[in-house]
Amino acid sequence: MLLRDPKNAKFLIIRFSSFGDVVQTLSVPSAIKASFPEAQIHWITRKDMAPLLKNHPNIDKIWEFDRKAGLKGLIRLCLQMRREGFTHIYDAHNNMRSRVITWILRPLGILGVGPKFIRRSIRRWKRFLLFKFRINTFEMPFSGQRDLLEPLQPWGISKVSPAAPQIFPSEESHKKAQEVLGPYADCVALAPSAAFFLKRWPKEYWKELILLNPDQRFVLLGGPEDSFIEDIRDVAPERVLNLAGKCSLQVSSSVVALSRMLISNDTGLLHVAEQLGQRTIALMGPAPFGFPSRSSTKVLEIDLKCRPCSKHGQGPCVNKEKYHQCLVDITPEQVTREMKLLLRTSHR
Known part of the structure; x- marks a missing residue:
């Protein structure tokens, strides 16, 4: 059984792309650390986006996925990641690749067994109302960073963006x-x-x-x-x-x-x-x-x-x-x- 003690927490963030979305997601590791100061934080992203994550003081390990490796390469990478024993997984991307990762890392997730898990909602219904009928049910003002942090509130993580800087060019x-x-x-x-x-x-x-x-x-x-x-x-x-x-x-x-x-x-x-x-x-x-x-x-x-x-x-x-x-x-x-x-x- 995976440890739930905050001192032994190990988080995985999943966000492959795009440039702007990855950069906005860089606030997530610091927000996690504010609630879990001793946690380890890993991140899986696309190989060409990985340099943007480097030097971040709150990211302990970056897993790089090369799109040329295809599905087989992703599965091989996930099998390596299974050895890490993640206690929390945050799917901040919500696409087919991120779902493959969660299926492999928590195969009994449907039974509530394995790492704690949150997938960021795409909010299709809210978007439908907004763009088709001009009915806005989103929290205002719009905020890209808040939208990435808000799903983590059930883990006691604040949706308020941590102070800059959150990107650290070499x-x-x-x-x-x-x-x-x-x-x-x-x-x-x-x-x-x-x-x-x-x-x-x-x-x-x-x-x-x-x-x-x-x-x-x-x-x-x-x-x-x-x-x-x-x-x-x-x-x-x-x-x-x-x-x-x-x-x-x-x-x-x-x-x-x-x-x-x-x-x-x-x-x-x-x-x-x-x-x-x-x-x-x-x-x-x-x-x-x-x-x-x-x-x-x-x-x-x-x-x-x-x-x-x-x-x-x-x-x-x-x-x-x-x-x-x-x-x-x-x-x-x-x-x-x-x-x-x-x-x-x-x-x-």
Whole structure:
């Protein structure tokens, strides 16, 4: 029988992806430690996400899953994990892979035998009411981190986010960030991309923001597929550095840490800044479930009856009066005012 003594507790967190969700889940280990100070905490994640977890003082072991290994590889990894004798398992992902893990690690779970277990609910009924009938039964304001912590309350774990920082870029990634930044150190970082177009502040607005601030240097961050970001740089190439596709997730995180502040769409780097405690302006559009919640972040949003309109901002836009109004009505002049106000405040 597994020990239930808090001093002998051993937790497993399951969260494979995505970038932003993994970063938000980084608050969970510290929340667990606040209630179980002597517990061991393990985490299984996708191999490409594992570096984001490294150096976290409250994660004792990271289990890396390589998607190329397929189902057989996942089963082999789970059989190794069974030897750990976990007392608590938190499925923060709730997909087929996470269910395979729980089936293997607690085969008699249906009988109540084995590790204590919580699976984060996707809340399909609440989402259906929200997106189909505009009936909102979610706790307000929306908060991505609270939604990840709330399921753990039956174990006596608080749903209040632990203080930043909750992400810890390595010294190596900091050095690489300093190298790629060069004279652009201490600039303002911009994250113009997002997984879905409707979550993106218009490209022309980013250009105008840069032109409205002729004395400020900027660095642009994004992925290798974000070729449109070079167009933003071209508006003032003498004081804008484009690092899109040139940095790993870890180095990009260090760039955010070394910058004066971040201005970001609803995307993974927004959550990096949140977990660093970095000053941030969040441009929030159609999606509700990645909302930041720390005082270091200034949320800019437009109150519309059609918001939120989709889970991830995948669309289509349902605003019949003005396409993409939720982000189009946030002006570069407004963002400039907020940026200057935040830059006058002390850094973290």
